[in-house]
Amino acid sequence: MCRWASRRVCSERECSKEPVPGEFGGGGCQICPLQGIAVNPLGPLQPIVSTTPSWPWLSSMSQWHQCCSPPLGLGALSPQPRGRPSAKAPSLPSAMRCAPPAPFPGQVSVGPPGWVQVSGRDSLSAPGRDMLLRPHSRIEVIEGARNNLPDQEALRGAGAIRDLAEGLTADDLLLVLISGGGSALLPAPTPPVLLEEKEKLTKMLASRGAAIQELNTVRKALSLLKGGGLARLAYPAQVVSLILSDVIGDPLDIIASGPTAASSHSVQDCLQILDKYKLLTSLPKSVETVLSSSPASPTSLEDYSHVFNVIIGSNTLALDEAKRQAEDLGYATLVLSAAICGEVSRVSALYCQLIQLVCLAFAGLRDGPLGDEVRAKLLQLAAELEIPGLNPAETLQALRGLGPDGPVCILAGGETTVQLQGSGKGGRNQELALRVGLGLHRAQAAEAGSPLGNCEIIFLSGGTDGQDGPTAAAGAFSSLELVDEARREGLDVEAFLSNNDSYTFFSQVQHGHHLLVTGLTGTNVMDIQAILIRAKERS
Incomplete structure (x- = not known):
């Protein structure tokens, strides 16, 4: 019997698969999404799941986030094979094979009894897709953001995650897996801004050489879910985010535009970036409306006492x-x-x-x-x-x-x-x-x-x-x-x-x-x- 069958986070309560030692970075059922979720550098791979109100494992996870090998990942996804240079090339160190495989590159939300929702890119491999979409699974997968650009499917996925977060209670745990591409995966423009308007503005900034910190500062200012918006909507539920950093310095509010982290930027920072790239005078009316009505200062850190963010992989x-x-x-x-x-x-x-x-x-x-x-x-x-x-x-x-x-x-x-x-x-x-x-x-x-x-x-x-x-x-x-x-x-x-x-x-x-x-x-x-x-x- 699957070791996770009695846990509320298991997506398949009637699972009868035997554990598979060593597979996917640790033993366990192939379709349970949380096996092998953390790695202890001082010992063997240990799956960590707690359903008790005190969340005793959270305090200890901070000492485990600096591990790289063995890899960590979701049991439902096998790590992608690492590529190697051509045989004709000089022998190289495996610089490109050292980053740990990610949890699913998107957001995974565990909400009311065992229901799991995933928003991800179309890069999910065919074997991974087969394992996630078992008959009668409680996992809902919404694939979007093709070519790492926000699209209507990503918008639909963000809406579903928003609905889920708003319905959580103090007895729930919201688990969010965050990695590169999260900004495109979670588009929720603040009305009246349209997705197309926000995407066009982002493209213009990128084409003029804006750094990712600058891009995501602007994105946060125009989003309902970025800049800590997802965490605020989930209150009073506990929120745990496991994060792969794709941003220099690992700033929590910039990685994937910080859906569960307090923003360190104000609307004035956003305006300065737009002015720097000479876009301030050509903004859509909707963007001007949102920026003019935004708070002058960032949200207080006290509003995030229910959130636990952990960086589990970095450059x-x-x-x-x-x-x-x-x-x-x-x-x-x-x-x-x-x-x-x-x-x-x-x-x-x-x-x-x-x-x-x-x-x-x-x-x-x-x-x-x-x-x-x-x-x-x-x-x-x-x-x-x-x-x-x-x-x-x-x-x-x-x-x-x-x-x-x-x-x-x-x-x-x-x-x-x-x-x-x-x-x-x-x-x-x-x-x-x-x-x-x-x-x-x-x-x-x-x-x-x-x-x-x-x-x-x-x-x-x-x-x-x-x-x-x-x-x-x-x-x-x-x-x-x-x-x-x-x-x-x-x-x-x-x-x-x-x-x-x-x-x-x-x-x-x-x-x-x-x-x-x-x-x-x-x-x-x-x-x-x-x-x-x-x-x-x-x-």
């Missing part, structure tokens, strides 16, 4: 695991930052300077005039980008401890932005990889006897969700030889970049050999970059 955890695997492969490894941000052209320049500095060290030229010049450029770029947690002096000191006796791996993560100028097809990871390839080519051409030519260099940038922009790739690899390879095939790197057409470029050069294609991973903890450098063998 930092992914990088830590990538570092461990790189070291197991023999790389001297440095984690640069989990908060890489800024426009891709500036971030790519920073990475090029880092790579040059390591290659100079391999050649014994780190402390010469060229080394001084590279260090000065690196410090200037770091100051301009203002990357949180990146201390340039400490980074330079750490780089001195790398090589030249063995291969070097530099890891970083975060989320960059692209200033759209063309009409091509691409994503921030592919554009970053292409710009690094071009930057390395230019650096080698500008310096006679450049030490770059004495090193093997691979740069990888990829999204942990498996999709970079509106493309089929998670990201791309680049190298010092990329530009020359492209020219031999008649491809102009700069022309592709000026049209923001990085996916088309990588699809064509060497028949797509440089693309990172993993398929949708089922999780999202932002992007990861890996730089691999080793000295070439002397002939």
